[in-house]
Amino acid sequence: MRKFYLIFTALFIIYSVAIGIYLLTTPSSLPPDLKGSPADPTTFMSPEQVEQAYAFSRIKNILFFIGGPLEWAIYLLILGLGLSAKFRDVVESVIKGSFWRVALFVLLLTFTTTLLQFPLDYYAFHLKHVYGISNETFNSWMTDNIKGFWVSAVLTIPIVWLLYLVIRKSPKRWWLWCWLGSIPLSLFFMFIQPVVLDPIYHKFTPLQDQQLKKEILDLAAEAHIPTEKVYQVDMSRKTNALNAYVNGIGSNTRIVLWDTTLQKLKKDEILFIMAHEMGHYTLHHMAWLFLGSIFMVLAALLVVYYLLRWTVRSCGKYWGIHQVTDLASLPVILLILSVLSFITMPIQNTVSRQYEHAADVYAMQLRNDPDVAIRTFQKLAVEGLSEVNPPALVKYALYGHPTLHERILYVKNYSK
Template identity: 45%
Template sequence: MRKWLTGSILLYFIYGLFVYWYLFVFSKTGIPASFEGTSADPATFMSGRELILSQDYSTIKNFLYFVTVPFEWFLLFVFLITGMSRKMQEWSNATSKFFSLQSAVYFFWLSLYVTVLSFPVEWIGYQKSKEYNITTQSFSSWMKDQVIDFWVNYALMTVIVIVVYWLIRRFEKRWWLYAWLLSIPFSLFLMFVQPVVIDPLYNDFYPLQNKELEEKILAIADKADIPAEHVYEVNMSEKTNALNAYVTGIGSNSRIVLWDTTLNRLNEDEILFIMAHEMGHYVMNHIYVGIAGYLLLSLFGLFFIHLLMKMVIRRYGTLLKIHSIKELTAFPLFLILLGMLTFVSSPLSNTVSRYQEKSADIYAIEMTNDHEAAVRSFQELSKAGLSQVNPPALVKIFRYTHPTMFERILYLEEHGDKNSNHE
């Protein structure tokens, strides 16, 4: 056990050194010389101080992301190899004769263990965000969100744990297929209730207060044949200076949401472009394409997890204190494999997402026909979030669900040039 623990700590340390070297030493985030002085050059729309802050903040944020992802896997591995998972199952078994209650007790202690040990890293992220004036949230408000996160995730995951282990115990060879089939209505249900049940736990949502702007947005929606009755705004200025807008929910609960920071910082033309972008997602059914892609990946993911769990328990079960896939003790292994497969598949899912975002950008520019407002909105988004215009390749591959700001501004300019030539 000591050998494996020492090896895993050493491996994690080497990984951390590599990430540090890649982000702080190796990576160059400047734009090609041929684009210097263009609207895609951050030096043309950021001050010298903003350029330095965006570089520093983005690098720190990316470093924390890459070192945090495997940190949770490491915690779960320690939970297994030290026998804590085995002990926790024994304690949960003693609390009740009902497996559902045993599962709830076991997962509570597992969640608490990971949350408490991960808290320092989360706190560092919060402090850095506040230091660079991205976060405006007080510590008490931030802690409130952390507590809500814990209980929402615990409630949802407890249901998943109970169902998955019931299936494993009942259908050991095909549990992954039945779990996937049940995940379809469960995922759709979550997406349906999220805007009206989950999101309001964190922020207040209300119809857009600027009725004149809402009429213009709804006019674009009508032009695109979108049956929208309201645009919603959310009071994010209590928590952040960053800008955002998004589409959430499905069916009758689908919503187009604007952060009040976006309303406060961007002018009307820029907001209309962003709204047209969000409507583009609706028109091109990106939400449903995303659901289909997620379900397809989850089918293969659950199948691979089934095979990998069997293989790992067969070879290393004694070391990890796991006797069978049917035991709650094995759940940390399930989470480790799920996390790894999700991370490994993120370049694929991010590539699809970036394609969708580009399509929505093109749709928005064709709807508004205002290239200058579109470019300004992306420049303001970069400034408000202190984001790198041209991030390192690995950051883009593993983190970016949107094209980089350099790419977005560039193809909007090219689109505008083509239109001018045609005219």
Template identity: 45%
Template sequence: MSSRPPFVRRYILFLLIYAAAVGLYLWYESGHAVPPSVQGTEADPAVFLTPEQLQQSKTYSAMGNWLYFVSYPWEWGIYLIMLFCGYARGWQRRLEGTRLPKAVQFAVYLLWLQLTVFVAFLPLRITGYALSRHYGISTQTIPSWLRDKAVSFGINYLTILAGAAVAFWLLRRGGRWWLKLWLISVPFTLFLMYIQPVVIDPLYNQFSRLSDPQLEQRILALASQAHIPADRVYEVNMSQKTNSINAYVNGIGGSLRIVLWDTTLKKMTEQEILLIMAHEMGHYVMHHLEWSAAGAVASSFVLFWLGSRILPWSVRRWGDAAGIRRLHDLSVLPLIMLLLSLLSFAASPIENAVSRQAEHAADVYGLKLIGSTAGAVTMYQKLASSSLGEVNPPPLVRFFTSSHPSIMERILYVESVQAGRQP
């Protein structure tokens, strides 16, 4: 195994400088910057958050966002060390020296890779969990948190194992492997979306029929008005894990589910809950679930096409230094994971921009379905206070992480509707 190359020291130095720069930006830019025209209105966080909550939100948001921005170069560093410090090639040689079948070698190698990344990420994950507990967002016990992480690890491993096994089989056969892989991924993606509500979600949380029959009937009546084929509303026990508020409609075809968190039932009025559900139904009516599936299929096509160009070039450029001889070597797996992470980070601003448009459209639809803005402002205010989220996040945070319009934007839209400035 090669000695540690100079790039490792340089990368660590880069990571420290980057983390400090991001931390300074987030600390000085966070804190609910409020335009003069918004100050004193219902969209001003100083109106509906206490001074203590304002300070907690500033600190919690800055630290949480810092963890997000640091997590990507942290992950890249893990893969780079695996590749250029000889670990990736060393693991392959050990397995090749055994009598294990090739398929078992592949599964074991991927397990080593996933376990290494999982352990290397623990400091960031533990920090995020401790931060959430400290500020009263998370209520989850350590055993429960560890169980969720173990379940997530298992699901991710099996999913990646299935995808990677097919990918390597196609790589060995050559030709337009990326196009064949994309065609195979389409039904696999749709299958995962179908089983998510009925197979995967119940592994993490307990689902039951909504505990309030009258509210369920009102929600189902709203669903009928929106032409959504639903005959029950699910309640999920989230209070054992969080104080945040949420609801959603997910699944496709027969796996469709309308779901309310029990924290939402406890903290919001009936009118606020109906507004949330009307918003979620908007996603269904406007076929955002189908568009999401289509977007996943289209983005995977671009991803595989780019991969078919970048991966061979990377192996030609750095294969000798990383000990990679062929595209289907086991030691190419960390390189593939590195490229996937880089492309995912680069694509996140586009994905978030599309998501914000869809979320705003669902807001508009929800208000029209209810036919009233009553409770809308307080609903958004409660969403902000329950999660200590930033009401008006800094530009960099919005660009890379915001999948929804800011709470300030959403409240201002409601006020514009109330003032008759919107149709």
């Protein structure tokens, strides 16, 4: 095991250095024929903004690429130091009920991982302040983190308890029962998110601009979205970035605009963004993504089933894990899921980019104003300090949207 950890550490260092060199030395570039076009950031950004967008994007991307393997390292550290086994021993010695044992174990594990990830999380928070993306105070950020810790715990504890209960009851078919249970659970969370989870972090109020609300609802009616709920959320106390979205299902469907979007965009630009977001609803992207996620969860659970058995059999004696049903195996499950999420992200983002482009097409069909669309994309780049044409690795691995240069080029050449 010592040899394994040394190899992992060496590979992590080599990988991190390689990613840093690639991202910090690969220049931003546009095809020569697009120089001076609306897709050229020098036409709508100052030289300082262009430089800041490059630096901010590259550092942020480095943090992402390193963040996944760092999370694996944290789980391996917890396992290698025997902390997971010690947490199990502690909860078994002080608590009798299985549910409360799971609860205490999850709290100890979550606190440990949160503590170990804190330096990187804080640096990301600091980075946004350096480049003017965030104006959130440290106290507010910490408050949100504490809320996130407890919300995660409240949601995770019963899920983990049920998971190990099913593993004990059905050692060979637990992956199937968990998969079937995940379907209604996911639907439940989609339903309660707008009205229960989101308000924990942000204050939602009805949109105050009644004329804009009318125009948005007229647009929603044209897009066949059955809602009268239009809200604004007070994001300006945390960020300078822009956003708007349509979320929820059934009676909980709602349209939400960040107040930064209301402050920094003109009405026609806001309506273009809303047309894009409504495109996702009208084109049933959430339903298709939900169906896709169902099969991805099935595949992930099958992988976890086989890898968990193999890992516990091979390494359990070194980590103090007695068997698959041992609560101390939870970091192994989380490690496998983290690796799967990281390596499948390019596939997920490829699908997402297709959906985002389809929503752009829908927005153009609904609004048919290329000049407004171009202005909107340019402002999104400026306010978010987004790199217009990132390196290929970043685009294919991280971008859930087409690049801004691709989006601007599409609307510029749009013909209805």
